[in-house]
Amino acid sequence: MTKRRFRRGAVLAAALVAVAAGPALAQDEKEEIAKYQKMIAEGSPAELWELQGEDLWKKKQGPKNASLERCDLGMGPGKVKGAYAHLPRFFKDTGRVMDLESRILYCMITLQGRSEKDATKRLFGNANQPSEMEYLVSYVVGQSRGHKMAAGMSHAKEKDAFEMGKAIFFYRAGPWDFSCASCHGEEGKRIRMQDLPVLSEPPGAQKAYTTWPAYRVSNSQLKTMQWRINDCYRQMRFPEPAFGSDATIALTHYMAVLAKGAPYAGPGTKR
Amino acid sequence: MNTKLIVPLCAAAFAAAPLAFADPTADEVAAIHKRDFHKRGQAGMDRVAQDAVQRVCTDSHNKPPADLAKALEGDELKAIPFPSGSLIGDWKKGERVASGGRGMTWSDDPKKPSAGGCYNCHQLSPKQPSFGTIGPSLTGFGKKRGSGADMQRYVYGKVYNAKAYSLCSNMPRFGSSGTLTEQQIKDVTAYVLDPSSPVNQ
Amino acid sequence: MAGPMKARAKMQGSYADVRVLMNHPMETGQRKGSDGKPVPKHFIQNLTVKLNGKTVIEGEISQAVSRNPVFTFRVGGAKAGDKVEISWLDNKGETNTTETAIA
Numbered sequence: 001m002t003k004r005r006f007r008r009g010a011v012l013a014a015a016l017v018a019v020a021a022g023p024a025l026a027q028d029e030k031e032e033i034a035k036y037q038k039m040i041a042e043g044s045p046a047e048l049w050e051l052q053g054e055d056l057w058k059k060k061q062g063p064k065n066a067s068l069e070r071c072d073l074g075m076g077p078g079k080v081k082g083a084y085a086h087l088p089r090f091f092k093d094t095g096r097v098m099d100l101e102s103r104i105l106y107c108m109i110t111l112q113g114r115s116e117k118d119a120t121k122r123l124f125g126n127a128n129q130p131s132e133m134e135y136l137v138s139y140v141v142g143q144s145r146g147h148k149m150a151a152g153m154s155h156a157k158e159k160d161a162f163e164m165g166k167a168i169f170f171y172r173a174g175p176w177d178f179s180c181a182s183c184h185g186e187e188g189k190r191i192r193m194q195d196l197p198v199l200s201e202p203p204g205a206q207k208a209y210t211t212w213p214a215y216r217v218s219n220s221q222l223k224t225m226q227w228r229i230n231d232c233y234r235q236m237r238f239p240e241p242a243f244g245s246d247a248t249i250a251l252t253h254y255m256a257v258l259a260k261g262a263p264y265a266g267p268g269t270k271r
Numbered sequence: 272m273n274t275k276l277i278v279p280l281c282a283a284a285f286a287a288a289p290l291a292f293a294d295p296t297a298d299e300v301a302a303i304h305k306r307d308f309h310k311r312g313q314a315g316m317d318r319v320a321q322d323a324v325q326r327v328c329t330d331s332h333n334k335p336p337a338d339l340a341k342a343l344e345g346d347e348l349k350a351i352p353f354p355s356g357s358l359i360g361d362w363k364k365g366e367r368v369a370s371g372g373r374g375m376t377w378s379d380d381p382k383k384p385s386a387g388g389c390y391n392c393h394q395l396s397p398k399q400p401s402f403g404t405i406g407p408s409l410t411g412f413g414k415k416r417g418s419g420a421d422m423q424r425y426v427y428g429k430v431y432n433a434k435a436y437s438l439c440s441n442m443p444r445f446g447s448s449g450t451l452t453e454q455q456i457k458d459v460t461a462y463v464l465d466p467s468s469p470v471n472q
Numbered sequence: 473m474a475g476p477m478k479a480r481a482k483m484q485g486s487y488a489d490v491r492v493l494m495n496h497p498m499e500t501g502q503r504k505g506s507d508g509k510p511v512p513k514h515f516i517q518n519l520t521v522k523l524n525g526k527t528v529i530e531g532e533i534s535q536a537v538s539r540n541p542v543f544t545f546r547v548g549g550a551k552a553g554d555k556v557e558i559s560w561l562d563n564k565g566e567t568n569t570t571e572t573a574i575a
Contacts, residue, residue, distance in 0.1 A: 029400065043480075043491040045540040051476045127497065127539060160295075167300045170332065172325040174318045175375055175450065176443035177434075179329070183405065191391045191403045220539040237375045239314040245307035 053139025165254025
């Protein structure tokens with residue numbers, strides 16, 4: 001019988017402490033960060049969210065006592081496999097371009113008969129109070145693992161959403177004059193030690209868009225794209241964007257279209 | 272009906288139609304912000320309305336025409352309330368302002384002082400490895416450029432309103448936005464210029 | 473109630489690479505809750521790994537390990553089709569277990 005002491009948390013801490021030894025070790029820092037990212041990419045707790053999400057997807061809920069199994073994510077009612085890779089897209093039944101989260105919300109309200117108040121009770125969870133939406137999102141995106149990103153660009157409204165997303169990306173406002181491009185518009189930049197992908201070009205968009213939603217180690221929680229956009233605006237010192245609004249969907253669509261062709265690798269893990 | 276004629280006419284009509292047919296107007300972009308954002312905490316809706324600088328920089332993709340930039344920069348510079356006397360405060364306090372990142376968000380308490388978040392974008396003290404690269408390195412700034420009255424005015428002015436020096440700079444206007452107080456900016460100026468500051472060791 | 477657990481095991485040459493994802497708050501007892509009081513200790517103390525029913529690893533882990541731990545290890549003397557069972561026991565006496573076949 002082998003007795004082993006497992007101090008994974010402490011091991012990680014040791015690696016990070018070694019990093020803080022001085023700027024002359026800049027290349028070592030990069031290697032350590034890369035090692036850390038490789039470590040967290042292998043085996044994401046997000047897979048646990050996927051399992052629970054599948055259960056919730058199949059669970060009968062709401063006044064109509066229905067599951068979400070007839071939800072149409074764009075490939076027909078009930079088709080989940082590969083559906084996320086084709087989002088955002090135009091939906092005839094609502095007459096608008098929708099992302100995954102707004103579509104799940106729509107299904108919770110129409111299929112299950114739940115009120116908007118009930119369905120939006122906790123959209124962004126935390127470690128102590130998880131969000132149903134986050135479990136459902138994890139399950140659905142996991143079903144697109146390996147599928148090539150192919151957000152809709154054939155319908156006029158899809159093209160409108162792409163152009164609007166681009167315009168929003170470059171819109172400078174707020175007390176600090178930030179736009180998304182202030183941080184995500186130039187190659188080779190980072191905030192503190194966090195590398196910033198250029199989201200307005202395919203390489204950066206592909207890398208970022210195929211690894212969100214993600215289990216975020218710093219929050220011990222799975223975080224979705226709607227959350228990521230929301231928290232960006234908070235840090236940009238803007239007021240809050242509405243969940244599933246046209247503005248947030250347009251931004252998502254802009255990145256999704258630029259990410260076209262890249263295989264989906266999520267749900268991922270982030271720092 | 273001569274079908275042969277109709278087809279080429281249709282083709283001509285399509286060829287004449289604009290290819291990039293979905294570019295939103297500036298008004299539409301402003302409107303979607305007004306409609307889809309809402310006030311939360313101290314972050315009010317005034318924040319999504321663009322001022323002249325933001326509008327010019329957005330419309331010109333941060334490359335404004337030279338004469339317009341010069342004129343607007345001049346206006347911004349005139350509006351900086353430079354204090355009289357030395358602009359060098361306490362670098363120890365300045366280090367805290369530079370290292371801290373809180374303030375001005377919807378989750379921050381507006382009654383508490385904000386910080387400058389300088390390390391988010393800049394390298395400063397050579398001993399601090401956790402720095403961003405959105406802005407240039409400021410390591411040794413005071414050592415290289417001295418800390419005379421002109422340099423004090425430049426650094427203070429830059430922190431107060433970076434747009435007075437480069438209209439579409441990425442750097443926020445920490446003074447004119449009400450983020451940092453006069454004393455905090457003097458302290459940051461000291462952090463950058465004071466010969467005994469870690470930045471200049 | 474114990475959260476989900478998921479394991480994956482794959483032969484890599486002469487040994488099997490095993491990866492287990494565990495849902496657990498791993499409270500150290502030092503973190504303060506929203507009421508300002510410390511959140512009580514609640515963490516996995518023991519990990520047991522069995523290969524085809526025989527115990528091969530018995531581990532003690534401490535509250536230094538972060539929430540939702542991921543445990544990766546190698547098992548020698550294993551072959552494809554063997555059953556790997558991983559279980560944990562926390563300081564409150566709660567347990568969970570999962571099993572997977574080596575691919």
